[in-house]
Amino acid sequence: MPLSRYLPAMRRHLPVLLHWTVLLVLSALLAALLEWFGLPAALLLGPMLAGAVLGVNGTALRVPRLPYWGAQGIIGCMIAAAVHAEFLGLFLERWPLFLAVVAATVAASSTLGWLMSRSRILPGTTAVWGSSPGAASAMMLMSEAYGADARLVAFMQYLRVVFVAAAASLVARFWVDASGATLPAIVWFPPVDPASLLLTLVIAFGGVALGRLARFPAGAFLLPMVLAALLNGFGLVELVLPEWLLAISYAVLGWSIGLGFTRQILRHAARALPQIVASILALMAFSAALAALLAWQFGIDPLTAYLSTSPGGMDSVAIIAASSDVDLAFVMALQTVRFLVVLLLGPFLARFIADQLQRSHRSA
Known part of the structure; x- marks a missing residue:
């Protein structure tokens, strides 16, 4: 058959293949650069930035639905694996203090989000989701299911992660020498138990299927997370998530968000x-005041209190706390409790604030 018969199809597919190649290479370069700088969530931020570069320049690439839902299931399992059983004892011992601190932080972040939404700085409930103190990946996934702009939510969440990580590093250096706080080396292909890996994938993808069938908001993310957390918490399964699998999931999620950026969205974020920066600094100042209160009233070490109340960037806070003379169990227990409360209350708070905003706009 003559080659000319296939040339039209080749011309149609070549730009798509070229765009995917550029996206893959640029994602790898940006992720490696961010990892080199020690920035949290580099494996997500690199692909997201690469997708945004192509999206702003008019690419037609889009992540197919099935890989996107699968990535949500894997990330849900990853979050479930972070819920450690040993934190339960510490929480039961000091639960009034933990819940009071978490409630104050969530109230402050919700107020900031409400003020930004009321001023129509960002559309709908986007500011509410973007202001949530922690669980950045989860907030992005759930915000889209509840009608917010996941691109602007991602922008707010990860800008705060950068601010919080930088501030925590500076504060730790002020109290102790934390110069040795480095990210652990990534083991891309660790030895894994094939049966445990297969069971983890069954939980992730089975939860996704149930979530889609139930038509539950953000079900492709929430159902795998809840199912995995229950099984993991009771010691029934060992969740196995090798770094290569997480990297693929991060990339898929990052691309789905980044490719949705347009010049108009970028102009909105810039305006x-x-x-956004003012709200981040206000939340950080409020959290620092809470830390001062914990140190003054309850005799908690100031650095322990500060790292415990830092609003987001849990992975970077864990690294700094591990290399400092602080109560690591207290820091991670309080961070984990806030993480879970934000996951549980996020949708309800967003809907409540959205209803209040609609009433105020109608009466205005």
Whole structure:
């Protein structure tokens, strides 16, 4: 058959293949650069930035639905694996203090989100999701299911992660020498138990299927997370998530968000940048005041209190705490409790604030 018969199809597919190649290479380069700088969530941020570069320049690439839902299931299992049983004893011992600190932080972040939404700085409940103190990946996934703009939510969440990680590093260096706080080396292909890996995938993808069939908001993320957390918490399964699998899931999620960026969205984010930065600094100042209160009233070490109340960037806070003379169990227990409360209350708070905003706009 003559080659000319296939040339039209080749011309149609070549730009798509070229765009995917550029996306893959740029994602790898940016992720490696961010990892080199020690930035948290580099494996997600690199692909997201690469997708945004192509999206702003008019690419037609989009992540197919099935890989996107699968990535949500894997990330849900990853979050479930972070819920450690040993934190339960510490929580039961000091639960009034933990819940009071978490409630105050969530109230402050929700108020900031409400003020930004009321001022129409960002559309709908986007500011509420973007202001949530922690669980950045989860907030992005759930915000989209509840009608917010996941691209702007991601922008707010990860800008705060950068601010919080930088501030925590500086504060730790002020109290102790934390210069040795480095990210552990990534083992891309660790030895794994094939049966445990297969069971983890069954939980992830089975939860995704149930979530989609139930038509539950953000079900492709929430159902695998809840199912995995229950099984893991009771010691019934060992969740196995090798780094290569997480990297693929991060990349798929990052691309799905980044490719949705347009010049119009970027202009909107740039216009709202001063207010977004102001809200981040206000939440960090409130958290620092809470830390001072914990140190003053309860005799908690100031650095332990500060790292415990830092609003987000749990992985970077864990690294800094591990290399400092602090109560690591207290820091991670309080961070984990806030993480779970934000996951549970996020949708309800967003819907409540959205209803209040609609009433105020109608009465105005």
